[in-house]
Amino acid sequence: MKRLVVVGTGPRLYREFMLRSIGERYDVHLVIGRPAEWETPYVRGVSVVPGMAADGIVAAVRDVVARDAADGVMTWAEDHVVGTALAAAAVGLPGPGPDAARACRDKHLTRSALAARGVPQPQSELVADVAEARAVAEKFGYPVVVKPRAGVASQAVALVRDGEELADHFASAHRLPAAGLRSPDRSVMIEEYLTGPEIAVDSVVRDGRVLPVFVSHKEMGYAPYFEETGHWTRGDDPLLGDPAITRFLAQVHTAIGYATGATHTELKLTDEGPKLIEINGRLGGDLLSYLCDSASGVDPGLALAAVSCGDVPDLTRTRALCAGIRFAYPPWHETRVEGIAFDESALPPEAGLAVPLVRPGEVVLLPHKDLMEGRVAFATAAAATRAELSAALDRALAALRCTWSPA
Template sequence: MTRPDDKPLLLVITSGLRRYREYLLSSISTRYRVHLIDSVAADWELPYLAGSTVVPDTGAASVLAAARRIAAQQPVAGVMSWHEEHIVQAAVVAEALGLPGTPAAAVRRCRDKFATRTALAAEGLPQPAFEVVGDLDEALAAADKLGYPVVLKPRAAGGSQGVVLVRDAAELADQFTATRDVPVPHTPVFEQAVLVEEYLEGPEISVDSVVFRGRVTPLFVGRKEIGFAPYFEETGHLVSGADPLLSDPGLLRVLSGIHAALGCTDGWTHTELKLTSDGPKLVEVNGRLGGDLIPYLGMRATGVDPGLAASDAACGVEPTTTASAADCAGVRFFYPPANDTLIESVDFDRSALPPETDLLQPLAGPGDIVSPPRKGLIDGRIALATAVARNEQLCRAALDHAQAALRLSVAAAGE
């Protein structure tokens, strides 16, 4: 039996929101001693930690200094972060301490969507046509060149912030400033900060993969549900352990080519693609675990533990990727009816829900003022529900029941 003190030490940079990430720390702590580096004191994370360090900020310099102090006192096996704004910091620490991981330059290439596009274009990999622009006039010229509709996208943001579909010059002019001005901490200030891209027709998927010594193994395919057009709010996801795309030769070739072009060698990636009539085309690659409970859904659908697989890869240990289940798991998010909705209460009637119902989680509480997208993009959700079933039909039915069981009490509404 391995004693707690014998477990390898893993540095984790920031933990994120408990409701979305606790299951990861819970699994990882069974195999590794976790030391959390964050700008706030550990709280809910404490049962899973061997130690923690509070830094003045989570920029690369502060995080690296803290990591060096920890490594001077005891051996460190690996470092990881599942937070988009901190994956570069984790890569910088790994390089400085000689730990496993994708090179920092490649992680920066994922964070910078223009660098991603440029690297893929050099290899002829499938993606939308694109232009990078710095002002409205350049954006209008790019859209005329590409042809409407086009997608405006911040060069380095995440979570669909600032991403919008525009169908003509008037809509582009109306939306451009909001896209350009999305705040993105811990990234360079780009003079040309907006991508104008060809709009791709077709359903969107995400593929969470573990990468070990250059070998890309897709584990979970998320079938996305998008709402609140012209924005791209992710309102739900379905993950099937029997998804045929997990073994589709064409998709596997595209995934391998993308990772090779970007230089992703070790760790976890979240790749978003559109399934067009010409085959899969890349939307973007994130050098981290997927958000929105996608890894949790993957774990429930396949039996593969994403926390253990990701932490093993971060520590140079070949991860376990063999599925032990082939179920379907889904999540659905719920939103307020109007901008500036003042919440009295959010809950679910749990009295008559089917057995496939899994998590029922209010995300807003009394006194919160919440808005749907665009105003409430990302933080406009008031509740979520997940379901796990033996097939997609039963999973969707359970999510429908959860939606019908949502009980929202509103004190006042604005617009």
Template sequence: MTHPQEKPLLLVITSGLRHYREYLLRSMSHRYRVHLIDSVAPTWELPYLYGSTVVSDTGARSVLEAAREVAAREAVSGVMSWHEEHIVQAALVAEELGLPGTAADTVRRCRDKFATRTALAAAGLPQPRFELTGSREEALAAAERLGYPVVIKPRAAGGSQGVVLVHDPAGLSRQFETTRDVPVPHAPDFDRVVLVEEYLEGPEISVDAVVHGGCVTPLFVGRKEVGYPPYFEETGHRVDSADPLLSDPDLLRALTGIHEALGCSDGWTHSELKLTPQGPKLIEVNGRLGGDLIPYLGMRASGIDPGLAAADVACGAAPHTAPSAAGVAGVRFFYPEHNDSVIASVGFDDDGLSTETDLLVTLVEPGDVVSPPRQGLIDGRVALATAVAATARECADALDRAQGALRLSVTEPSLAPVR
């Protein structure tokens, strides 16, 4: 039996939201001593921690100082973060302490969508045509050159914040400032922050992959459900352990080329691509585990543990990536109908639920004020449901039944229309 002090010590930079990330900490704690560095004292995280450091802020300077103090006391084996705003800090810690990981400059290149586009363009890899703009006038001129419809997006934001499909100059003019002004903590102060991109036809997928010694191994393919046009709110995902894309040569070739062009050598990546008639084309690469419970769905569908695989590679060990199960898992998110809805009650009726139902989670409490996209994005979700089944049809049926079982009551909903 391994004693706790014999387990490798792993630094984790911020924990995130419990409903979306607890399963990762739970898994890691079985094999690693987890030391959390965050700006708030741990609460729900405590059963999974070996230690913690509370910093005044989670900027690079504070995180590096905290990591140095831990490393001065005992040997650190690895560092990681699954939070978009802190992956650069984790990479800087790895560089300073001589730990495994992708170089900080590469992680910055993933965070900066323009830098990603530039690197892929230099390598001749498939992606939408694009231009970087700093004003409404520049964006309008770029859209004319690219041809409507176009997608506008912030240069460094995550979670689909500020990403909008626009069909004409009036729509671009109306949406530009909101996209430009999306707050992006811990990012450089760019002068030009709005990307204008060619709109690609085709379904969008995500690929969660582990990278070890430059070898890219895709583990989970997420089939997205997107709603609330012209925005790109991800309203659900489905992961099939037998998805044919996991062995598709075009996709594997594209993923390998993308990671080589960006310089990703070790860690976990979450890539989003469009399956166009010309083949897969990259939308973006995130240097972290996917959000929205996608890795959790992969774990439930295939048996591959994303928390352990990500921790292993962060500590320089070969990750275990062999599936031990075969199934389909999905998640669906639920939203209020109106902006500024005041929650009176929310829950699920047990009657009518499927045996394939996995999780039923309420994300808000009475008195909370929430809105659907665009006014509300992830923070506009009132509940989620997951299901695990033998087939995609059974999984979808279970989620439909969970949606029918949702009981949401709001008071004083805004009469303002959803925009």
């Protein structure tokens, strides 16, 4: 059994299924910022690194390799992408490369790397103040996208249609710390708005070769913000074999020099072909890997573990279903939750998970410019077709029983 170092775990609800499956096939040593809790049954060893700074991660991985040796090191946690890449390079294990990891973490570096190679993407400029932002927006033409340089989960990302909206949303993006950058700053990016369907492709990469694992399709809401209210994936999605998308993914990964690991690449399918929205140096969140397994039988976590150890991943598809997740939100901007639970007797047979995310007494806010955590529950389902899946998710969320009041 190969020894694999896993850096960070993230929320149990969203990542336990991957750690469980990896722990069944690998001797896992966990590097984490606190004593292990729910992770304990799935790991053989734990290194606690308070604060989880990059140098601490590197030191912990060095220590594991020196004591017990290791075949691979990996992470699916956004905050630890750079630290894990540095650790892999330091001990001579497969990894994306520190510069590639930084290019995934820093959206401006991504844009610069792609521009140098002529890879299709929206026009984008880094600005320091509202005056610069307005000048760039006028040059690109409204609407434009305001985006923090190193944000996560679409926080403070907004579509703006005029100068007044721009000033308001610039302030939110500017307040968001650019954590994880080599030279931290709070610069803001102004980008051309692209039209067309948006998809994400999760891939594993082995020695520079990109292997698409699954395509996910987004359901969006709460404009002008880019809140992801749901996702769905198809086990036999024809886009996985689309030559234009395959070539585009290879271009993107080559441009940033990504060697080995996993990526979550978001792109728009425009009339001119695929164009990059962003690339992240880890697997997608929101239970996307769980949905992939449900739809196709492929476990993205195991695929990442394999390439991290230098092995060929097993991407054999054993199912061809549609699987999805949909999130529920409160009715008012400030809502006090009095009671929340799913009526299990009302759930459709296609339903998988049905989970409240808040507790009675909590006050929940709808998505707005400074917060993107308005979800109160979610449900997953799997079905033979997209239409059947959508109907099942409708019924699953209809089984959510809530009582609440304006806060």
